[in-house]
Amino acid sequence: MKIIIDGDACPGISIIEKVAKTYEVPVIIYCDINHFIQSDYSEVKIVDSGFQSVDMYVMNETKQGDIIVSQDYGVAAICLSKKAKVINPKGYIYDEQNIDRLLEERHISQKIRKGGGKTSNPKKRTEDDNLRLEKNLIRIIRE
DSSP states (O other), rough: OOOEEGGOOOTTHHHHHHHHHHHTTTTTEEETOOOEEEESSSSSEEEOOOTHHHHHHHHHHHOOOOEEEOSSSHHHHHHHHTTTTEEESSSOOOOOTHHHHHHHHHHHHHHHHTOOOOOOOOOOOHHHHHHHHHHHHHHHHHH
């Protein structure tokens, strides 16, 4: 088991690393050349910039039993099909019961925006998000 982080837009890396150290789980962070991430614990892999380049590396490196941290529903769906556990940076767990609904909601939002409409912006990160991430990541590791 390893934790793979889609690092291009992932708050909470310090929380993930703290939990990973406690349970001695290796961490790999993927980011593109436009982001600067340093870590004393995780292995940071820098990939070319480009549309979904980090996503492709995350999906291709995922193996059964890995834990993936990503806020991208498409990445989550593919990693779930590889029998990985997937959690977003706010601590919400993606699973077979909710991923189809999330993908459908994303599709509807894209259609609204493409038609000139507006959709709501993501909510700002809160301390509850940090606590949920830590709690649910520990739960996934222990499973």
